[in-house]
Amino acid sequence: MITNDIEIRNLTELLKKRNLNTHKGDYGTIGIIGGSNGMEGSLLLAARAAIKIGAGKVLVGFTQNTTPFNIDFMQPELMLRTAYNLLKVDDITRIHTWVIGCGMGKNHQSINILNKAINKINNQFIVLDADALNIIAQNNLNLQESTNTLIITPHPKEAARLLKCTTLEIQSNRIQAAIELTKKYNSWTILKGYRTIVCSPENKILVSKNGNPGLASAGTGDVLAGMIGSLLTQSISIEQALPGAVWLHGAAAEYLANNNNGPIGMTASELPEAARKIRNQLCYN
Numbered sequence: 001m002i003t004n005d006i007e008i009r010n011l012t013e014l015l016k017k018r019n020l021n022t023h024k025g026d027y028g029t030i031g032i033i034g035g036s037n038g039m040e041g042s043l044l045l046a047a048r049a050a051i052k053i054g055a056g057k058v059l060v061g062f063t064q065n066t067t068p069f070n071i072d073f074m075q076p077e078l079m080l081r082t083a084y085n086l087l088k089v090d091d092i093t094r095i096h097t098w099v100i101g102c103g104m105g106k107n108h109q110s111i112n113i114l115n116k117a118i119n120k121i122n123n124q125f126i127v128l129d130a131d132a133l134n135i136i137a138q139n140n141l142n143l144q145e146s147t148n149t150l151i152i153t154p155h156p157k158e159a160a161r162l163l164k165c166t167t168l169e170i171q172s173n174r175i176q177a178a179i180e181l182t183k184k185y186n187s188w189t190i191l192k193g194y195r196t197i198v199c200s201p202e203n204k205i206l207v208s209k210n211g212n213p214g215l216a217s218a219g220t221g222d223v224l225a226g227m228i229g230s231l232l233t234q235s236i237s238i239e240q241a242l243p244g245a246v247w248l249h250g251a252a253a254e255y256l257a258n259n260n261n262g263p264i265g266m267t268a269s270e271l272p273e274a275a276r277k278i279r280n281q282l283c284y285n
Helices: 040-052 108-120 131-139 156-163 167-172 174-185 220-233 238-258 268-284
Strands: 002-005 029-034 057-062 079-082 097-102 125-128 149-152 188-191 197-199 204-207
Touching (some): 029 040, 040 057, 040 097, 040 220, 097 108, 097 131, 097 220, 108 131, 125 131, 131 156, 149 174, 149 238, 156 167, 156 174, 167 174, 174 197, 174 204, 188 238, 197 238, 220 238, 238 268
Parallel strands (some): 029 057, 057 079, 149 188
C-alpha cells in the first residue's frame, strides 16, 4: 500500500490546454441517471457540474416515467430524457461514461433501472453514487463480474451500509475501509469526508488535504460525482481523473471561501462555476 497526498502538480493531464483544432466529440458524452420525484435537483447538480468541467455532451436520464421538464433553463445545453430512454441501445453506444445514483431513489423502479444499467452497459466507466450505493447495499448486489470499470463514491454512512458495519468503524480506520470497499466491489473507491480518500484496485491510496466545511451541505456529493464522470469522459486517465476531481472539488470550496462566499452558507450549485474558473486558470495562465 502506497499513501500520498493529492497534489495539483502531479495531475498533469488536468493541466493540458486544448488543441485549437477540436470539437465536442473530442471531449466525450456522459450519461447521468437519477432524479426521482422530489430529487430532481440532485441529478441536475451532477449534470451541470459535468458540463462546466468540460464534458462534450451531457445526457440526463430521470428515474421517472416521464421527464419532469423538457429543458433545464439554467443549463439548456443538457439533454433531458427518462432513464429508460437513455438506456436504449442507440444511446448506450454513444455514451462513454456513466454516473448513476444522484437522487435516483430506492423504489422498485429505481432498482430495476440500476439493474438494467449494470447489465446493459459494457466496458465503460460507471460512477456509482448516493442511492445507487444504497440499493447495492440493501439488495446485496454482486458487482464482481461486471465488465465495466466501477467507481464507488460513498460518504461514511453509505460505506458502513456497504460493509455491513457502523459509521464509527468506518471513521476509525478510513484507509482500511476504502481498501475493503475496493476489494468487495471490484472497484475504485472514493471515500468522501474530511480527508477524502481515493483507493485504486491495487490499493494505492491518495488523500486529499484541501477543501473546507462549506462542503458539508446538501448536493456537494452530486457535484463531485458529475465532476468525476466529466473528467473520465474527456479521456483523462482514471489515475488522474479521480484525484483530479477530488482536488478541484476542494479547491472550488476554497476559492468560494476566499472570495467571501463561505464556508458558512456555501451551496453545491456554486461549486461548478468556481471549479471551471480554477481549471481554466491552471491551464491558460
